[in-house]
Amino acid sequence: MTPDAPDSRDLLSFLDFHVAAGVDAVLDETPHDRFAESEAPRRAARAEAASLDAPPPRAETETETARGGPPPRQDAPRHQDAPRQEVPRQEAPSTYGRSAAAAPGEAAGDARELAATAASLEELEALLARFESCALRFTAKNLVFADGNPQARVMFVGEAPGADEDRVGKPFMGRSGQLLDRMMAAVGLDRTNAYVGNVVPWRPPGNRNPTPQELATCKPFIERQIALADPDILVCLGGVATQALAGTKDGILKSRGRWFPYRTGRREIRLLATLHPAYLLRQPLQKRLAWRDFRALRAALDEGGA
């Protein structure tokens, strides 16, 4: 008996399952088993090591001995002697390109060198648009660089774009963005007198958290963006931005409301940690804490003559 062919409802729920699990980006026509691929070189190395340990083929030793030559050195490279191992071909990842596979430290080093060369925010955005050492750029639809006024005295920094931001190409466009706009409006701010960016400028697929490696790779760019915008006050929205920029390992419920010194490279400014609007959408009672932080922000701006 042949199993029934799946109907369209089965296929749709199969697709829904994948999207809910975060598999929402198609990179290639055919699936790849990356676990098997990364295991292949190790398997080949083990096979080669095993062949080195094996005694040399008898006939070879006899021939050498008959010629009076020395038997082959056991530690000499034996690539030509060893039976050819059938090594499964490692397919070059076609979509990521060479530099996206760079080792973590190398990618962050590339980023640091490149970011330092940007003399303006426009140049920095253009460099980021060509930067290939962060694989997120290949799954994202758009680079999400900034919104608002780069001349503003206050800059808000979030974590990473979500689906709405990825579609539009600007930070904080979805529900958390609407809440952020309302919070800003409550203290007389909007996107004409505030500048907004993210630590990671590409959407992590399926809205997962950025990995430590992705954060390390993107950090030099947001640091340069802050240095070039040169605000008086930086507001970190949520724990990821706070930990990345304030140099604290504390969770956001501990660090929120605190002012940290932040060195832009030109001067020292003040960094305020507060709760992320996405968290406040899930925990509306905590808005009272964010309200305290935003009032402190307003007071600091007034002190400085905003």
Ligand code: URA
């Ligand atoms: N969350 C963020 O941290 N940044 C955005 O741009 C949107 C949602």
